[in-house]
Amino acid sequence: MTMRVAEVRVTPIAFRDPPLLNVAGVHEPWALRSIIEVVTEAGRIGLGESYGEDTTLADLNACAARLAGLDPHDLAGLRRIVAETLLGQEEPVAAIPPSGTRRVNVAFGAFEVAMLDLQAQQAGLPLHALLGGAVRERVPYSAYLFYKFARHHGDPGYPTDDWGEVISHAQLVGETHRMVQDHGFGSIKLKGGVFEPEYEIESLRALRAAFPDHPLRIDPNGGWSVPTTLRVLPKLDGLLEYLEDPTATLEEMAQVARAASMPLATNMVTVEFGHVPKTISLGAVQVILSDHHYWGGLRATQHLAHLGRVFGLGISMHSNSHLGISLAAMTHVGMTLPNLTYAADTHYPWQEDEVIAGGKLRFEHGTLAPPPGPGLGVTLDRSALAALHENWVRCGIRRRDDASEMLKHQPDWKGARPRF
Amino acid sequence: MTMRVAEVRVTPIAFRDPPLLNVAGVHEPWALRSIIEVVTEAGRIGLGESYGEDTTLADLNACAARLAGLDPHDLAGLRRIVAETLLGQEEPVAAIPPSGTRRVNVAFGAFEVAMLDLQAQQAGLPLHALLGGAVRERVPYSAYLFYKFARHHGDPGYPTDDWGEVISHAQLVGETHRMVQDHGFGSIKLKGGVFEPEYEIESLRALRAAFPDHPLRIDPNGGWSVPTTLRVLPKLDGLLEYLEDPTATLEEMAQVARAASMPLATNMVTVEFGHVPKTISLGAVQVILSDHHYWGGLRATQHLAHLGRVFGLGISMHSNSHLGISLAAMTHVGMTLPNLTYAADTHYPWQEDEVIAGGKLRFEHGTLAPPPGPGLGVTLDRSALAALHENWVRCGIRRRDDASEMLKHQPDWKGARPRF
Numbered sequence: 001m002t003m004r005v006a007e008v009r010v011t012p013i014a015f016r017d018p019p020l021l022n023v024a025g026v027h028e029p030w031a032l033r034s035i036i037e038v039v040t041e042a043g044r045i046g047l048g049e050s051y052g053e054d055t056t057l058a059d060l061n062a063c064a065a066r067l068a069g070l071d072p073h074d075l076a077g078l079r080r081i082v083a084e085t086l087l088g089q090e091e092p093v094a095a096i097p098p099s100g101t102r103r104v105n106v107a108f109g110a111f112e113v114a115m116l117d118l119q120a121q122q123a124g125l126p127l128h129a130l131l132g133g134a135v136r137e138r139v140p141y142s143a144y145l146f147y148k149f150a151r152h153h154g155d156p157g158y159p160t161d162d163w164g165e166v167i168s169h170a171q172l173v174g175e176t177h178r179m180v181q182d183h184g185f186g187s188i189k190l191k192g193g194v195f196e197p198e199y200e201i202e203s204l205r206a207l208r209a210a211f212p213d214h215p216l217r218i219d220p221n222g223g224w225s226v227p228t229t230l231r232v233l234p235k236l237d238g239l240l241e242y243l244e245d246p247t248a249t250l251e252e253m254a255q256v257a258r259a260a261s262m263p264l265a266t267n268m269v270t271v272e273f274g275h276v277p278k279t280i281s282l283g284a285v286q287v288i289l290s291d292h293h294y295w296g297g298l299r300a301t302q303h304l305a306h307l308g309r310v311f312g313l314g315i316s317m318h319s320n321s322h323l324g325i326s327l328a329a330m331t332h333v334g335m336t337l338p339n340l341t342y343a344a345d346t347h348y349p350w351q352e353d354e355v356i357a358g359g360k361l362r363f364e365h366g367t368l369a370p371p372p373g374p375g376l377g378v379t380l381d382r383s384a385l386a387a388l389h390e391n392w393v394r395c396g397i398r399r400r401d402d403a404s405e406m407l408k409h410q411p412d413w414k415g416a417r418p419r420f
Numbered sequence: 421m422t423m424r425v426a427e428v429r430v431t432p433i434a435f436r437d438p439p440l441l442n443v444a445g446v447h448e449p450w451a452l453r454s455i456i457e458v459v460t461e462a463g464r465i466g467l468g469e470s471y472g473e474d475t476t477l478a479d480l481n482a483c484a485a486r487l488a489g490l491d492p493h494d495l496a497g498l499r500r501i502v503a504e505t506l507l508g509q510e511e512p513v514a515a516i517p518p519s520g521t522r523r524v525n526v527a528f529g530a531f532e533v534a535m536l537d538l539q540a541q542q543a544g545l546p547l548h549a550l551l552g553g554a555v556r557e558r559v560p561y562s563a564y565l566f567y568k569f570a571r572h573h574g575d576p577g578y579p580t581d582d583w584g585e586v587i588s589h590a591q592l593v594g595e596t597h598r599m600v601q602d603h604g605f606g607s608i609k610l611k612g613g614v615f616e617p618e619y620e621i622e623s624l625r626a627l628r629a630a631f632p633d634h635p636l637r638i639d640p641n642g643g644w645s646v647p648t649t650l651r652v653l654p655k656l657d658g659l660l661e662y663l664e665d666p667t668a669t670l671e672e673m674a675q676v677a678r679a680a681s682m683p684l685a686t687n688m689v690t691v692e693f694g695h696v697p698k699t700i701s702l703g704a705v706q707v708i709l710s711d712h713h714y715w716g717g718l719r720a721t722q723h724l725a726h727l728g729r730v731f732g733l734g735i736s737m738h739s740n741s742h743l744g745i746s747l748a749a750m751t752h753v754g755m756t757l758p759n760l761t762y763a764a765d766t767h768y769p770w771q772e773d774e775v776i777a778g779g780k781l782r783f784e785h786g787t788l789a790p791p792p793g794p795g796l797g798v799t800l801d802r803s804a805l806a807a808l809h810e811n812w813v814r815c816g817i818r819r820r821d822d823a824s825e826m827l828k829h830q831p832d833w834k835g836a837r838p839r840f
Contacts, residue, residue: 002544073545076553076756093555093758095732123543124422125493132719133496135513273730277700299552303726310693310727312515336496338513 003044003072003122008064008111009037012052013388014395015353016159017321020146023193023223023419025406029158030395031321034060035355035385038072038114046072046118047376049325049355050110050293054398059086059107072115072122075299082108098274105272105296112297113329113376121375127332128370131298138367139334140343142217143185144319144350145176145207147194153408161352169206176207179349180214185366187215187241187343193223197232197420204239215241215343222248222268225418229256237261241342242287242314245269248417254282263287267318271295273304280311287314287342293326298333305337317344324348324356328376331368355388357381423464423492423542428484428531429457432472433808434815435773436579437741440566443613443643443839445826449578450815451741454480455775455805458492458534466492466538467796469745469775470530470713474818479506479527492535492542495719502528518694525692525716532717533749533796541795547752548790551718558787559754560763562637563605564739564770565596565627567614573828581772589626596627599769600634605786607635607661607763613643617652617840624659635661635763642668642688645838649676657681661762662707662734665689668837674702683707687738691715693724700731707734707762713746718753725757737764744768744776748796751788775808777801 017031032052037045050056063085070077083091086103120130128134150165152158166175172190179185188207192200197220204216222245224232229246233256236243244265247253257264263286270279270288272295279285288308292301308315315337317330327348334340343366354360356378361368371377403415437451452472457465470476483505490497503511506523540550548554570585572578586595592610599605608627612620617640624636642665644652649666653676656663664685667673677684683706690699690708692715699705708728712721728735735757737750747768754760763786774780776798781788791797823835 071549071553073543073549074553076555076758078553080555091758094729094734094761095759096729119543123493123539129491129493133491133494133498135496135500273726276730277732280697281701303723306693306723307727307730309514309516310696312697314514338496338511339515341514 003118004041005038005067005070005072006041007039008067009039010057010060010064011035011037011385011389012057012392013355013385014052014391014397015323015351015388018161018163018350019149019152020191020350021148021194022146022191022402023221023417025402025404025413025415026149026409027321027402028397028400028405029152030391030397032392032397032400033323034110035325035380036060036110036114037380038067038111038118040072040118044118044121046114046121047325047378047380048110048114049323049329050106052392053400056106059103060110062086063107063111067111072118075112075115078111078115079108082111096273098278099272101272101274102294105300106294109292109294109297109300112299113292116298117375124374126370126374127376128335131302131333131336134335135338136335138369139331139340140186140367141346141363142187142189142343143176143179143183144345144347145172145179145188145190147172147191149409153405169203172203173206173210176211180211183349183363183366185343185363189217189219189345192218193220193419197224197228198235201232201235208239217242217244217265219244220246222246223417223419225420226252226255228418228420230259233259233261244289250275250278250282250284254284257283257285263314265289265314265316267291276307285313287316289316289318289345291318292329292333293320298329301333302336305339309339314341315339316342319345319347321347321351323351324354324361324378325376327361327368328370328378331370332376335370353384353388355381355384423538424461425458425487425490425492426461427459428487429459430477430480430484431455431457431805431809432477432812433775433805434472434811434817435743435771435808438581438583438770439569439572440611440770441568441614442566442611442822443641443837445822445824445833445835446569446829447741447822448817448820448825449572450811450817452812452817452820453743454530455745455800456480456530456534457800458487458531458538460492460538464538464541466534466541467745467798467800468530468534469743469749470526471740472812473820476526479523480530482506483527483531487531492538495532495535498531498535499528502531516693518698519692521692521694522714525720526714529712529714529717529720532719533712536718537795544794546790546794547796548755551722551753551756554755555758556755558789559751559760560606560787561766561783562607562609562763563596563599563603564765564767565592565599565608565610567592567611569829573825589623592623593626593630596631600631603769603783603786605763605783609637609639609765612638613640613839617644617648618655621652621655628659637662637664637685639664640666642666643837643839645840646672646675648838648840650679653680664709670695670698670702670704674704677703677705683734685709685734685736687711696727705733707736709736709738709765711738712749712753713740718749721753722756725759729759734761735759736762739765739767741767741771743771744774744781744798745796747781747788748790748798751790752796755790773804773808775801775804
């Protein structure tokens with residue numbers, strides 16, 4: 001049964017985001033995202049969700065204009081169109097270059113999810129079934145902890161949240177209690193790189209005391225130098241299931257890996273398939289955080305996970321601020337990966353807004369089953385989409401800039417990395 | 421739309437095979453194969469084709485008995501059932517072991533093709549579209565040359581062929597002319613390991629003179645020692661697009677690779693995903709010959725090809741004696757692999773018999789487009805299947821044994837390897 005793409009709509013949105021701290025600064029009041037609708041001639045709609053930076057929007061729109069007439073099954077054709085649109089040429093076939101395909105992967109992945117949604121809808125199958133079938137019925141997610149300010153700086157019209165300030169160890173333990181109580185998460189990730197490593201390790205010890213059975217992770221986002229990391233490594237012994245991106249480069253990660261007792265994970269130094277050979281030859285990381293938004297979609301995520309099994313690399317899942325379309329896609333593909341041996345990251349509990357009909361998806365015991373029904377199982381709430389798009393029009397933010405936002409709070413803040 | 425497997429039939433067949441020479445001896449008069457039919461409750465039939473050795477048949481039958489009720493989309497469920505049936509336990513999820521999954525891969529691959537055929541039929545799509553879409557409309561195949569005897573030894577009732585004896589260089593050039601004229605092949609592979617390497621290299625030189633523009637390969641099937649290979653390597657300079665399996669082990673291939681001017685290819689030393697890490701770390705081969713029959717199906721073939729792109733390994737395609745179901749499957753998946761940068765091997769022109777309706781598939785200009793229609797595009801010729809099964813019942817061969825067959829022709833033949 002032939003389907004043909006009639007139209008592709010890319011709608012930029014902005015949703016409320018709390019003032020979460022990280023190595024780059026602090027989250028702005030509005031997080032950007034794009035909602036992709038691939039509409040067939042028969043009026044069926046496949047959904048995708050991706051980044052909302054102006055550069056990504058430009059790429060998505062340039063490609064979207066060229067997708068009419070494509071069969072949503074033809075992912076090879078999609079890849080060709082995206083590559084020709086963004087690179088001005090075909091991709092090399094014999095080998096994946098060691099860098100430079102990220103733009104193509106991002107745009108391809110956004111449309112691929114929507115086209116897979118269409119394929120599964122047409123087949124009357126949930127997306128995970130179309131992707132080869134589930135190895136688990138629910139996908140485990142982790143509690144994603146942040147230090148945070150009590151409120152955004154400036155405009156009194158900026159969104160507020162009821163999490164309050166989280167700076168002290170006690171405040172962080174309180175945040176975690178609420179997060180675990182509300183969602184049942186069975187493992188904990190702390191976004192680090194904000195304070196001196198020793199302070200953040202004290203936080204981890206407080207979390208360990210309060211949650212003795214929850215695996216812990218910390219992610220300083222490359223904010224530590226190699227000497228700093230080597231200095232604090234002994235303090236982390238026995239405390240972590242993995243240490244995520246302590247340092248900023250592949251070579252630095254390799255140096256740390258040789259001294260570390262725990263696996264190193266990354267979503268910063270190994271972010272394209274072309275990075276994998278050197279990652280393996282250096283032994284730089286032991287866990288790769290997959291992310292269909294930049295690895296190139298759900299089939300690419302399956303390729304990555306398979307590659308992980310071949311080389312004995314663990315697979316976890318990375319997240320940026322996102323809404324329910326992304327969460328549904330993560331969940332469907334996560335159900336199909338035998339070696340998703342770690343709970344996936346998600347910012348989702350930090351987001352009040354939603355763009356899918358029926359409101360926020362709900363975790364149970366820290367896990368999520370995908371919404372029932374064919375495809376992704378989600379449809380758009382049109383009035384929510386319109387309101388979130390209006391946020392985007394009015395908020396004026398076009399590129400995420402956590403550093404500038406931080407300087408509004410702390411004019412003497414220094415963003416140079418490694419920060420510690 | 422739910423499908424359920426109602427019944428799985430595994431029919432052993434034997435078809436006529438010429439007395440083709442190779443390092444292990446000579447092909448017997450009958451080649452064995454299994455035809456797999458996965459029948460849904462609605463009566464739809466998905467087809468697969470695999471090995472016909474008694475060991476494989478036992479595995480296929482053991483699994484077949486446990487597939488009723490499975491949704492043909494549930495490849496994860498198929499994998500679980502096959503592993504539990506053959507291994508008595510689940511497969512490890514975190515890492516693929518460096519050996520031992522071949523039995524599971526073989527059985528899984530046989531059923532997976534049939535289940536993908538069902539999926540594509542139900543979706544009304546040709547199989548290549550279901551697999552992500554074609555990057556080429558036709559798949560190139562190579563002329564697969566053999567030295568051969570004029571006729572089989574013994575029973576006058578054994579099948580005959582009209583290719584005659586092919587031992588001399590002139591006879592081999594003649595065989596090639598016919599093969600190229602009949603099918604239009606644009607590249608040439610010589611099955612070697614039969615005569616002294618120097619003699620086979622003279623054959624290659626005769627082929628080069630007669631076919632100056634055809635890329636050449638030779639495959640001694642691991643029949644050469646390392647010293648022999650190093651001795652003859654200079655004579656092969658500039659003559660080959662790749663040298664396939666000159667030596668028998670991964671370590672030997674690595675020794676040869678360090679001295680070789682041409683890429684080394686293999687279907688013998690790297691035959692499971694678990695072999696890949698060492699293959700890469702040793703730099704032992706530059707081209708992997710994929711084969712969905714033992715790598716674990718069509719999705720596994722896509723994983724392998726993707727892995728090849730990541731590590732800059734070339735991908736070609738291996739073949740045993742086979743009929744049209746296997747050829748259709750090879751062609752559909754071959755259409756989807758960006759880096760199938762070499763023409764695929766196929767024994768198909770050596771087979772007179774066929775099991776699919778409509779008779780033999782036809783190459784044009786050395787390439788094949790898949791049969792039109794949804795799924796694999798092939799259906800069974802029931803009377804042909806019955807006749808080929810009757811061959812199997814009567815021929816008495818249950819395991820391929822080229823060495824014993826060779827001893828009937830040449831009682832003083834020595835099969836010890838390396839032969840040279």
